[in-house]
Amino acid sequence: xxxxxxxxxxxEGGKVIVRLDLNVSLGxxxxxxxxxxxxxxxxxxxxxIGKKASKIxxxxxxxxxxxxxxxxxxxxxxxxELQKLLKRKVVKLNDCIGVKSIIDxxxxxxxxxxxxxxxxxxxxNDATFAGKLSEVADFYVNDAFGCCHRAHASVAxxxxxxxxxxxxxLQKEIKSLSGLFNPEHPFVIVLGGAKVSxxxxxxxNLGKKADKILVGGAMAFTFLKAKGVNVGKSRVxxxxxxxxxxxxEYDPVLPTDxxxxxxxxxxxxxxxxxxxxxxSLGLDIGPESVRSFIxxxxxxxxxxxxxxMGVFEMDKFAKGTRDVGxxxxxxxxxxxxxxxxxxxxxxxLKLRGFTHKxxxxxxxxxxxxGRELPAIKALQQSAxxxxxxxxxx
Numbered sequence: 001x002x003x004x005x006x007x008x009x010x011x012e013g014g015k016v017i018v019r020l021d022l023n024v025s026l027g028x029x030x031x032x033x034x035x036x037x038x039x040x041x042x043x044x045x046x047x048x049i050g051k052k053a054s055k056i057x058x059x060x061x062x063x064x065x066x067x068x069x070x071x072x073x074x075x076x077x078x079x080x081e082l083q084k085l086l087k088r089k090v091v092k093l094n095d096c097i098g099v100k101s102i103i104d105x106x107x108x109x110x111x112x113x114x115x116x117x118x119x120x121x122x123x124x125n126d127a128t129f130a131g132k133l134s135e136v137a138d139f140y141v142n143d144a145f146g147c148c149h150r151a152h153a154s155v156a157x158x159x160x161x162x163x164x165x166x167x168x169x170l171q172k173e174i175k176s177l178s179g180l181f182n183p184e185h186p187f188v189i190v191l192g193g194a195k196v197s198x199x200x201x202x203x204x205n206l207g208k209k210a211d212k213i214l215v216g217g218a219m220a221f222t223f224l225k226a227k228g229v230n231v232g233k234s235r236v237x238x239x240x241x242x243x244x245x246x247x248x249e250y251d252p253v254l255p256t257d258x259x260x261x262x263x264x265x266x267x268x269x270x271x272x273x274x275x276x277x278x279x280s281l282g283l284d285i286g287p288e289s290v291r292s293f294i295x296x297x298x299x300x301x302x303x304x305x306x307x308x309m310g311v312f313e314m315d316k317f318a319k320g321t322r323d324v325g326x327x328x329x330x331x332x333x334x335x336x337x338x339x340x341x342x343x344x345x346x347x348x349l350k351l352r353g354f355t356h357k358x359x360x361x362x363x364x365x366x367x368x369x370g371r372e373l374p375a376i377k378a379l380q381q382s383a384x385x386x387x388x389x390x391x392x393x
Contacts, residue, residue, distance in 0.1 A: 067120030143167025192217030193307030201369030257286030284310025
């Protein structure tokens with residue numbers, strides 16, 4: 001049985017608890033530096049407002065407090081930003097459980113619970129904790145795709161307590177990513193970032209469908225070393241060389257030139273070279289590689305991108321990511337981009353025009369690996385459990 005969507009429930013007059021992914025980036029002063037995840041959550045909140053839900057209770061985690069209260073990871077700044085973007089009052093509560101009486105007695109409509117991960121029970125998928133979360137609502141909505149690969153209480157166990165459905169963002173993510181299993185050709189996969197180990201699943205699951213797999217970032221050096229190419233001091237996963245050799249059967253396109261330096265430093269003297277001496281390391285793909293990648297991308301009808309081409313955080317080593325990203329965003333076909341570092345690069349380099357930007361990092365990769373996501377399975381089980389009472393089938 002498939003999971004249910006917002007259209008399957010009648011929210012009018014009901015209380016709804018919504019799991020969002022509001023795990024935003026924070027600056028040294030604790031303020032939000034990137035509110036894109038908050039903005040991505042707004043359509044579902046507005047939908048529930050329009051459907052006249054009496055109470056809308058929002059919940060999320062923030063950072064990694066490891067089951068303890070961390071003052072710098074409270075949800076206060078998130079509540080302020082939500083209120084600003086919604087242009088509606090958002091009441092931030094100081095806990096995420098034991099707040100039913102506060103919500104029921106309030107004349108306010110929209111609430112934000114405190115950081116879920118202040119409790120270790122959240123990551124333990126504790127059923128009792130999930131039951132306490134569910135006390136405030138009649139319905140549960142999961143709109144946190146970025147957390148769906150985790151079996152946590154707020155995305156998994158809670159669905160056993162309430163009739164549950166997917167929010168608009170979660171629906172959009174599943175639809176957009178599912179399209180990559182039956183892509184229009186030519187289909188090009190662009191991979192970067194640090195680790196080959198993070199991309200093994202996606203290469204194995206989608207590699208046979210792809211017309212080209214373009215590999216940049218530090219992970220390229222593991223492939224190159226596996227082929228016997230000298231990579232100097234470049235980052236290499238030495239324990240994954242055999243894995244990389246096995247993946248060479250998918251014929252990945254590897255960089256042929258690089259931006260190299262003696263250290264990873266914005267002040268380091270850099271040069272472009274097709275050879276990396278022992279005293280240097282590669283920090284970006286070079287212009288020849290960029291031209292080769294762009295030529296493949298320009299012919300594509302479907303492109304998926306996960307991982308930067310170099311150390312984009314430093315302007316000196318950002319050109320490869322910028323130019324390849326521009327080519328993908330300007331592609332005539334469907335362009336799907338995702339992953340934490342990828343989205344950070346998109347924001348920093350002000351890249352626009354993608355067909356879909358996935359809010360999930362690990363969730364996107366696991367989905368494209370063909371793995372069952374625990375939170376999606378939980379929604380499907382809830383649809384079956386509550387079918388006769390709450391859904392029109």
